[in-house]
Amino acid sequence: MTLTIETRLGCRVVDRDGIVHFPRGLAGLETEKDYVLLAVKQDAPLLILQSVTNRHIGLLVADPYSFLESYQVVFGEAERALLRISSSEEAAVLVTVSIPSGEPDRATLNLTGPIVINHAARLGLQIPQRMRTRAKVDLHTEAGRLSAGCRHLCFQTRREAGEDSGMPGRFAELVAKDVERCDCPV
C-alpha cells in the first residue's frame, strides 16, 4: 500500500511499509513520530528523514559508516527496550548533516545525536551521546581520508562487495524505492 506525501524534495509516493515510527519523536520534534527515508540522489549516501505528516520536516541524514572507520553509539537499557533490539546487528545508525548556508562543500556530520533504527520493526530513536572526542566531522574530508583521495571509493568498494548500489545495504529496504513523482501541486 502506498501513500502520497509532500516532502522537502517535492511530492512523493511512498510505501506505507517503509514508514519508521519514532515513539519519542526526535529532539526538539517530539510530536512528529512517523518518518520515511528518501534518497537525495542516487549513489550518494545522503538521505532525508522525512516526516509523513509535515512536509517541512525533513532532516538531512547520512550513514556515518560511509565516512568514518569507526563510530560507536552508546545506548542503555531504556533505549534498547524502546527499539526492541537485543543486539547491535538489529540496528542501523544515521547521523544528521549540517550544511552552512551556501557552502555545500563544508557539510559536516553531527555525531552527538545519532538516529538508531530497528529496521525489521520499523522503530526509530534518537539517542543523545555524551561525546568525549569529536562531535562534528567534515563530511567531504572524512570521505577523502578513508581511501587514497577518491571520496567515492568506499562506495565503489561496497558495490564490489555486492551491497546495494549507492546505498548502504542496511537502508536499502527502508529507503523509499518508489521515487515516482506525482501530479499534485507543490
Add this chain to the structure above:
Amino acid sequence: MILKRRPGESLYLGEDIRVTILDVQGRHIRLGLEVPGHVTVYREEVYRRVEAENRCSLAASAEDVMQAATLWNEPRA
C-alpha cells in the same frame, strides 16, 4: 519547586524514580538515580545540543542539499 537536601538524603519523583544526593566533590554534586527500565536519562546540555543539530539539518536549502550530494560523486581535486 525548590527543595533542600543534604548529602545522603533522597527524593522520590512519582512512584518509580528516586534521586539521592550522594556527596559534593569540589564543584560537582554527585547524584544517584534509580529509574525504571523504560526511563531515559540525559544531561540537559547534551539534549539541547542535539536539538540544535536537528534544527541545522532541517535548515539546509534544497539547492545546498542537492549540491552536497553531487559533490560526493566528484573526485576530490
